[in-house]
Amino acid sequence: MDDAKLNEIVESVVRQLIAAGAVSGLQSPQTKAQPVQPVAAPVLIPQPAIASTGKSNSYANLNIDLPDPTTVDLRYKARVRNTRDPSALTELIGSTSARIGVGRAGPRYNTASLLLFQGDHAVTQDALYRDIDQNLLNEFGLFTVQTNITGGKEQFLLRPDLGRQLSEEAKRTIAEKCIQNPNVQVVIGDGLSAAAIEANLRQMFPVIKQGVQAAGLTFGTPFHIKYCRVGVMNDIGTAIKPDVIILLIGERPGLGRAESMSAYMGYKPKTGDSDADRDVVCNIFENGGTNPLEAGAFVVQIAQKMRQHQASGVKLKLATA
Numbered sequence: 001m002d003d004a005k006l007n008e009i010v011e012s013v014v015r016q017l018i019a020a021g022a023v024s025g026l027q028s029p030q031t032k033a034q035p036v037q038p039v040a041a042p043v044l045i046p047q048p049a050i051a052s053t054g055k056s057n058s059y060a061n062l063n064i065d066l067p068d069p070t071t072v073d074l075r076y077k078a079r080v081r082n083t084r085d086p087s088a089l090t091e092l093i094g095s096t097s098a099r100i101g102v103g104r105a106g107p108r109y110n111t112a113s114l115l116l117f118q119g120d121h122a123v124t125q126d127a128l129y130r131d132i133d134q135n136l137l138n139e140f141g142l143f144t145v146q147t148n149i150t151g152g153k154e155q156f157l158l159r160p161d162l163g164r165q166l167s168e169e170a171k172r173t174i175a176e177k178c179i180q181n182p183n184v185q186v187v188i189g190d191g192l193s194a195a196a197i198e199a200n201l202r203q204m205f206p207v208i209k210q211g212v213q214a215a216g217l218t219f220g221t222p223f224h225i226k227y228c229r230v231g232v233m234n235d236i237g238t239a240i241k242p243d244v245i246i247l248l249i250g251e252r253p254g255l256g257r258a259e260s261m262s263a264y265m266g267y268k269p270k271t272g273d274s275d276a277d278r279d280v281v282c283n284i285f286e287n288g289g290t291n292p293l294e295a296g297a298f299v300v301q302i303a304q305k306m307r308q309h310q311a312s313g314v315k316l317k318l319a320t321a
């Protein structure tokens with residue numbers, strides 16, 4: 001599409017917005033329009049493209065004020081038109097976190113639902129692509145090693161197999177810094193959500209450490225693994241030879257919920273172990289999930305049980321059945 005055609009469309013949309021009173025801070029484009037930079041997406045907010053080229057036109061002050069769609073009031077607002085029983089609908093919406101009562105515009109989502117969906121999706125993307133805050137890792141004195149991922153988060157998502165292997169450098173660093181054969185080894189992995197670690201580590205880590213020490217067990221040198229998958233527990237087991245590994249890792253985020261963490265655990269993990277040899281305490285988060293303080297105490301109990309029965313996963317289930 002050429003610039004002139006694009007400009008025509010922008011003008012027509014802006015004229016409609018002005019007529020509907022939907023925008024403010026905008027001069028009406030009565031005179032011949034300035035050329036607009038071609039952009040791929042619908043041109044409702046052309047300001048950044050214009051600013052970056054130093055050009056100006058009548059839309060430079062375009063300001064479409066929309067309320068934050070993620071507030072509780074708007075998130076759970078009934079949007080079905082002409083509802084026969086509005087209070088029943090409100091009650092129904094309040095009874096579930098599923099997206100119901102959102103209404104529609106013809107066969108499509110209405111704008112409010114779409115914006116909320118996009119906002120929630122952005123939370124998920126952020127959690128997946130971001131690294132854990134370095135300040136948090138520093139707070140707990142955690143050094144960082146990497147798995148065999150060398151191509152960033154993109155490769156991490158495409159190659160789970162590489163996220164299950166410690167790199168050679170990681171093995172050297174661990175050999176240098178970690179005590180060998182501890183009773184309990186805690187490891188922190190980004191997994192699929194940095195936000196999950198940031199939301200829960202401050203509460204859960206001290207409980208585990210104190211719990212392990214109070215039980216008279218040795219607490220291994222904790223560290224952080226970047227680009228971490230659950231299966232990396234096998235390589236850690238081979239490198240450190242702990243009795244029990246507790247891997248705190250970010251779970252795959254749901255739409256708009258990224259703070260859920262898991263503790264995957266195994267007794268003497270080694271090459272070839274599978275998820276059948278592991279246990280997991282999942283959905284660790286405040287307000288609705290397993291509270292991180294309680295989860296901390298719980299995983300210490302499981303670690304003790306694993307040591308007592310010298311087993312984890314299905315074998316532990318059978319031993320305690």
Ligand code: B12
Nearest residue numbers: 191192229230231250251252275276278279280281282283
């Ligand atoms: C993705 C997923 C799966 C995928 C894993 C595929 C993959 N390669 O990623 C599939 C569909 C195969 C799966 C299967 C099962 N899962 Co599942 N799974 C999840 C989910 C949605 C996300 C996990 C995650 O983010 N992990 C973190 C990332 C970083 O790990 P990863 O290295 O990429 O992937 C590993 C883990 O996901 C692990 N894993 C996945 N599920 C389970 C379950 C158990 C008991 C263990 C030990 C490991 C494990 O397997 C992957 C390969 O090692 C969680 C929900 C949640 N809230 O956590 C449920 C969840 C962990 N799964 C659960 C269950 C019960 C199972 C099954 C036992 C179901 C069944 N009856 O068959 C099987 C067992 C799988 C096994 N590997 O032995 C439960 C665990 C509950 C509990 N505390 O015991 C959860 C919490 C869902 C739930 N709320 O019920 N799962």
